Amino acid sequence: MSALAALIRRDVRIALRVGGGALIGVLFFLTVTVLMPFAVGPDLALLSRLGPAILWLGALLASLLTLDRLFTADHEDGSLDLIVMSRTPLELACAAKALAHWLAAGLPLIIATPALGLLLNLDGAATFAVALTLLAGTPALTFTGMIGAALAVTMHRGGLLLAVLVLPLSIPVLIFGVAASQAAISGPLSFGTPFSILCALSLISFVIGPFAAAASLRHGLD
Amino acid sequence: MTLTDLANPTRFLALTTRILPWLAGATTVLLAIGLYQSAMAPDDYQQGATVKIMFIHVPNAWLSMFVWGVMSVAALGTLVWRHPLADVAAKAAAPIGAAFTFLALVTGSLWGRPMWGTYWEWDARLTSVLILFLMYLGLIALWRSVEDPSRAARAAAILTLVGAINIPIIKFSVDWWNTLHQPASVFRMGGPTLDKAFLWPLLVMALAFSLLFITLHLAAMRNEILRRRVRSLQMMQASRVAFSSEVGAGSRDGHASNEIGAA
Numbered sequence: 001m002s003a004l005a006a007l008i009r010r011d012v013r014i015a016l017r018v019g020g021g022a023l024i025g026v027l028f029f030l031t032v033t034v035l036m037p038f039a040v041g042p043d044l045a046l047l048s049r050l051g052p053a054i055l056w057l058g059a060l061l062a063s064l065l066t067l068d069r070l071f072t073a074d075h076e077d078g079s080l081d082l083i084v085m086s087r088t089p090l091e092l093a094c095a096a097k098a099l100a101h102w103l104a105a106g107l108p109l110i111i112a113t114p115a116l117g118l119l120l121n122l123d124g125a126a127t128f129a130v131a132l133t134l135l136a137g138t139p140a141l142t143f144t145g146m147i148g149a150a151l152a153v154t155m156h157r158g159g160l161l162l163a164v165l166v167l168p169l170s171i172p173v174l175i176f177g178v179a180a181s182q183a184a185i186s187g188p189l190s191f192g193t194p195f196s197i198l199c200a201l202s203l204i205s206f207v208i209g210p211f212a213a214a215a216s217l218r219h220g221l222d
Numbered sequence: 223m224t225l226t227d228l229a230n231p232t233r234f235l236a237l238t239t240r241i242l243p244w245l246a247g248a249t250t251v252l253l254a255i256g257l258y259q260s261a262m263a264p265d266d267y268q269q270g271a272t273v274k275i276m277f278i279h280v281p282n283a284w285l286s287m288f289v290w291g292v293m294s295v296a297a298l299g300t301l302v303w304r305h306p307l308a309d310v311a312a313k314a315a316a317p318i319g320a321a322f323t324f325l326a327l328v329t330g331s332l333w334g335r336p337m338w339g340t341y342w343e344w345d346a347r348l349t350s351v352l353i354l355f356l357m358y359l360g361l362i363a364l365w366r367s368v369e370d371p372s373r374a375a376r377a378a379a380i381l382t383l384v385g386a387i388n389i390p391i392i393k394f395s396v397d398w399w400n401t402l403h404q405p406a407s408v409f410r411m412g413g414p415t416l417d418k419a420f421l422w423p424l425l426v427m428a429l430a431f432s433l434l435f436i437t438l439h440l441a442a443m444r445n446e447i448l449r450r451r452v453r454s455l456q457m458m459q460a461s462r463v464a465f466s467s468e469v470g471a472g473s474r475d476g477h478a479s480n481e482i483g484a485a
Contacts, residue, residue, distance in 0.1 A: 147384055151377045155368050164360045165381060168353050169388050172395035179399065197398075201391070212384050215301070219376035 003088045004096040011100030014073070021069055022104040026112050029062040033116045044121040051120035052130050052181035058116075059109050059134055060141060060174060064163055066105040067145040070097060071153040071217075080153070084221060090214040098146045098209060106138040122185075129184030129191070133198060137177040140202040143209030144169045150213035154220025173201055229306050231447045238440050245437045252430035259423035275333040277423050281431035282326035283347075286354060287389075289319030289435065293361075294386040297379035307443070309375030310450075312382065313365055314442035318435060320358035326351055346400035350393045357385050371450060 015022035036054045037047060047054075074080035083093050110131050117127030148166035155161065180194035228234045260277035293315045299308025330348050331341045342348070361381055368374035 144388075147380070151364065151381060154373075154377060155364070161363060161367055164363055168356045168360065168392070169384070171353060172388075172391050175395045175399045204391070208384065208387060212380055216377060216380045219301070219380070220373065 003086070004092055007083070007088075007093060007096045008100040008103070011097055012104045015069070015101070015104035022066060022101075023108060025062040025066040025105045026108045028065050029058045029109050029112060030116065032058040032061060033119060036120075048121040048123075048126070051117065051122045051126065052133075052185065053178050054120060055113060055116060055130050056134070056137075056174060056178050056181070059113075059138060060170060062109055063106060063138060063141045064145065064166060064170075066101070067142070067149045067166065068152070068159060068162060069105075070101050070146060070149040072149075075153045075221075080217070081221065084217055090218060091210045094146060094150070094213045094217070095143075095206070095210040098143050098213075101146075102139055102142040106142055109138065110134045126181070126185045130181045133177045133180045133184075133195065136180075136195065136198050136202060137173050140173045140198075140205040141170055143202070143205035144173075146209045147212040147216065150216040151220070154216055173198065176201060231307065231310075234307060235444060235447060238444055242437065242440055242444075245433060245440065249430060249433040249437050252426060252433060256423060256427035256430045259426055263423050264419055270336075272333060272336045273420070275329055276420070277427045279326060279329035279333055280424060281428045282322050282329060283351060284428060285431055285435055286319060286323035286326050286351060288432070289315050289322060290354070290358075290382070290386060290389065292439075293319065293382045297382040297386075300375050300379040301383075307447075309371065309379070310443050310446045311439070312375065312378060313371070314446050315439055316358060316362050316365060316378075318438050318442060320355065320362060322431075322435070323351060323355040323358055327355060344400070346397045349400065350396045353392055353396070354389065357389070361385070 033054060036050070036058075040046060040050065071080060074083065083097075084090055086093070113131040113134060114127050117130065122130065145162075145166045147169075148162045151165060152159075152162040176194045176198040179189070180191060180198055183189040183194055184191045228237070256277070260274055263274065263277070265271050265273065293312050296308045296312035296315065299305040300312065327348070330351070334343055334345075334348070335341050338345075361378060364378050364381055365374050368377070
C-alpha cells in the first residue's frame, strides 16, 4: 500500500513541477472554450445552450492532450521498467498512476470549470451540474485513455495514434456527461438516470483500464 | 486435424490450397442464387424496389460485427494460447471487416436517401456502425504503425478485446442518445415480422456473404504468411550483406560494391 501511495505522491509531484506539464491541460481547456464563441458567434443565449457541450468537449480534448505524459516520461528515464519489474502488481501500479494523473491533470479542469462557465453565460446551478458530471466522468476518460497511452508507449508512437485509439472509446462518457448536464439545466429528463450511468461507466473503466494497460505494458515492453 | 496442427504455417498453406477453390466455388454459387432471389423478390408496399438494398446492406452489417468477433477470438489466441497463426488471422481480418463496415455504411446511406430524403441521418444504427468503422480504422492504424509483426500483434490483440467489451457499451449509449435527441420518426424494418418472400433471399445472402468472408480471410491469411516469409528472407539477406561487409572492413572502400554484388 505504501508503495502505491509513494507512487501516487511521486507522480503528482512530478506532474505539478516545472516541466511536468499537467497544468497545460487547463490552459488548453481555457483556450478551446475561448475559441468556441469565435466559431458560433457571441450570442449569449446560444452559448448558454451549447455551454455544457463545449465544456465537455474541451475537457475531453484537454484530458486527451495530457494522456501522452502518463507513461512516456517514465519510459524514457527507465523507471517504467522498474515499475513493471517491481513486486507491486502492475495492475495496481497502473491504477495508481492513472489516479495520480487524474489528480494532477483532471481535477484542475473541474476546478477551472466555474470560471469557464461564466464565459459561456451558464448560471450557478448549471455550472455546478457540469462540474459534477465532469467530476464523475473525467476519471473514466483517464482510465480508458490509459489503455491507449500504454499501447502508444510500447509502440514508441504517441500523439495522433493515441487520439485515434482513445476517442471512439470515450463516446459513451461524452454522451452521458452532456446528457446529465443538460438534464440538470433544462430537463425534461431526470438528472439521476444519465448521471448514474456516467458513474457506472467510470466504475467499469476502473476495472478494464488497469488490466488492459498492464497487459499491454507486460506484452509490449521488452 | 486440430487447431494445434494448423500452428505449422506450411501445413496451413497446404490445407488452404486444397479447400480454397471449393470455398470460392460455393461462395459464387450461393451469391448467384441469393442475388437472383433478391432480384425476384416482390417490391415492398411502402418502399418499392429500394427494399432490395436490404439484401446487400443487412449481410454487410451482420458481418461488420461478426468480423470483430472473429478478431476477438484471434486476439485470445494471440494472448492466451500463443497460437502462431492467431495474429495472422487477426491482421488479415481487420481490413476485410473494415470493408464490410464501409459497405454497410454506403448501402445504408443509399437506402436512406429515398427513405429519409437524406444521405445521412444521425440514426442510432448508422451512427454506431460509423463508430465501429472508426474503430476498425484505428486498429488498422495500430497494425501499420509498428514494423515488427509480433509486437504489433499483442498491442492489436489488447485493443481488439477492449473494443469487444466497449462496442456493446457504445451501441447502447448511441441508442440512448438517439432516442433522447430524436423522436422515433425513422422508418424501422420490422425484424422478426419480415415476410418469407424477403426472409429467404436475406438468409441465403447472409450465408453467401459469410462464405465470402471465410474465403477472403483464408486467402488474406495466406498472403500474410507469404509476406512474412518474404520479409524474413529479405532481412536475412540484408544481415548477410551487412555481415560480409563488416568482415571485409578495412578494405571497405574498395570492395564494398563487389561484396554486395556477390551476396
